[in-house]
Amino acid sequence: MRDYRIAVIPGDGIGNEVVPEAIRVLDAAAELTASYRFRYEHFPWGCEYYLKHGAMMAADGLETLRRFDAIFFGAVGFPNVPDHVSLRGLRLPICQGFEQYVCYRPSVLLPGVKSPLAGRRPGEIDFVVVRENTEGEYAGAGGRSHRGLPIEVAVETAIFTRKGVERVVRYAFQLARSRRRRLVSATKSNAQQHAMTLWDEVVEAVSRDFADVATERVLIDALAARFVLAPESLDVVVASNLFGDILTDLGAAICGSMGLAPSGNINPEREYPSMFEPVHGSAPDIVGKGIANPVAQIASGAMMLEFLGETKGAELVSGAVRGVLGEGRALTPDLGGSARTSQVTDAVLAHMRSVAR
Numbered sequence: 001m002r003d004y005r006i007a008v009i010p011g012d013g014i015g016n017e018v019v020p021e022a023i024r025v026l027d028a029a030a031e032l033t034a035s036y037r038f039r040y041e042h043f044p045w046g047c048e049y050y051l052k053h054g055a056m057m058a059a060d061g062l063e064t065l066r067r068f069d070a071i072f073f074g075a076v077g078f079p080n081v082p083d084h085v086s087l088r089g090l091r092l093p094i095c096q097g098f099e100q101y102v103c104y105r106p107s108v109l110l111p112g113v114k115s116p117l118a119g120r121r122p123g124e125i126d127f128v129v130v131r132e133n134t135e136g137e138y139a140g141a142g143g144r145s146h147r148g149l150p151i152e153v154a155v156e157t158a159i160f161t162r163k164g165v166e167r168v169v170r171y172a173f174q175l176a177r178s179r180r181r182r183l184v185s186a187t188k189s190n191a192q193q194h195a196m197t198l199w200d201e202v203v204e205a206v207s208r209d210f211a212d213v214a215t216e217r218v219l220i221d222a223l224a225a226r227f228v229l230a231p232e233s234l235d236v237v238v239a240s241n242l243f244g245d246i247l248t249d250l251g252a253a254i255c256g257s258m259g260l261a262p263s264g265n266i267n268p269e270r271e272y273p274s275m276f277e278p279v280h281g282s283a284p285d286i287v288g289k290g291i292a293n294p295v296a297q298i299a300s301g302a303m304m305l306e307f308l309g310e311t312k313g314a315e316l317v318s319g320a321v322r323g324v325l326g327e328g329r330a331l332t333p334d335l336g337g338s339a340r341t342s343q344v345t346d347a348v349l350a351h352m353r354s355v356a357r
């Protein structure tokens, strides 16, 4: 029986609704596989915390989190706090502070789920976006001067380092090698002549170590169109922080719903804890209605199990999610159903128990 310490940060909005549901599933998987135990510590960080304390997390938050085996995160951001304050105060410091330089985001069209793209069948869309997660356009460099005056100026500087690009690109190539050996690099070096040419050069150099992986360089605008027109042609996509952020919402949308897409912020060297969360945000438009789809959070939990080496538990959870979606009986409104959040979880639990019996 392996013991793991898990830091739980539900955050804001529907994060508080879907995280407890996913924990029910993770605990059931622990019980059914009898191979691990999760010891949780909950942290109330987020916008409510900010309104009370003037900070999104405790001052020693990173030090505290460092001691955990993984972080299970909901979503951050709510209309009562400016988005740049909430994101920069909680999620980004964790990703950057813990060198979680790989944001791993699979897009898979699952059985029973309808893509908004005409004629796509389950299994036809199956790719992973590897998003650079610590620098690039979200590095946080820049400033504003002459606030409020007609001469006001704002500068947001993207920062690309050779080391930062190389480590994420190498990870993406390795991943492609374990999949269908095709890698697309998202670029914009026609217009962004400094950072993106460095990006291209690094991709080119690393590709020489992966001669068995077919590599393509695609401009981000054309790639956005290709996500819609030919998603079946994609296997692994490596992208900068901003490009990857945008592409993965598109990836979630073409696979049926924002409510299905999981995500991992990974420190591959395991020097720091990695963090698992859905791609979606706090969804203020549906908060409190009990209809948030818990699948993205549950699938993020399965990804966390996989990362921790609890393959049996991960497969049990992923199999149950596929089973429930395939049956089509317990679907939340985002998937055209009328089930409530907890009913989807109940169906996932029932499926797990029937398989494990």
Ligand SMILES: NC(=O)c1ccc[n+]([C@@H]2O[C@H](COP(=O)([O-])OP(=O)(O)OC[C@H]3O[C@@H](n4cnc5c(N)ncnc54)[C@H](O)[C@@H]3O)[C@@H](O)[C@H]2O)c1
Pocket: 014, 018, 074, 075, 076, 077, 078, 079, 083, 087, 091, 258, 259, 260, 277, 278, 279, 280, 281, 282, 283, 284, 285, 286, 291, 292, 293, 294, 296, 332, 334
């Ligand atoms: N990683 C994060 O924490 C993260 C990511 C994106 C946005 N945000 C924040 O979340 C807030 C809302 O942002 P947004 O509206 O642009 O994006 P969002 O992902 O919260 O919502 C977009 C749309 O998807 C729907 N949706 C999202 N998750 C769903 C689920 N599980 N089930 C059913 N429907 C779901 C919402 O109802 C909404 O219509 C903002 O404050 C933003 O900054 C946080």
